[in-house]
Amino acid sequence: MPTDDKxxxxxxxxxxxEHxxxxxxxxxxxxxxxxxxxxATVNKQDGGGKKKRQQH
Structure with missing residues (x-):
């Protein structure tokens, strides 16, 4: 299904x-x-891909 880097x-x-x-x-x-x-649905529901935590 996905053609881009996910x-x-x-x-x-x-x-x-996929579902x-x-x-x-x-x-x-x-x-x-x-x-x-x-x-688009996954991004809307979950806010996109996993986020990297910022370190201070």
Whole structure:
């Protein structure tokens, strides 16, 4: 599914995106649009990929 580097995302976020992607494909959405929707949803719900903690 993902074509871009998604290494900043947790395994849970990747599984969530895959599930959303498959659901959208079943609804008849194009593969490109399904991927966009999947990652946009993960970003909206989880705030994007995992964040690095700043050290002081």
């Amino acid at each position: 290494s900043a995302y947790t395994d849970k976020q990747k599984r969530k995106a 959303i992607f498959e659901s959208e494909k079943e609804r008849g959405v194009s593969e490109e649009e399904a991927e966009r929707i999947a990652w």
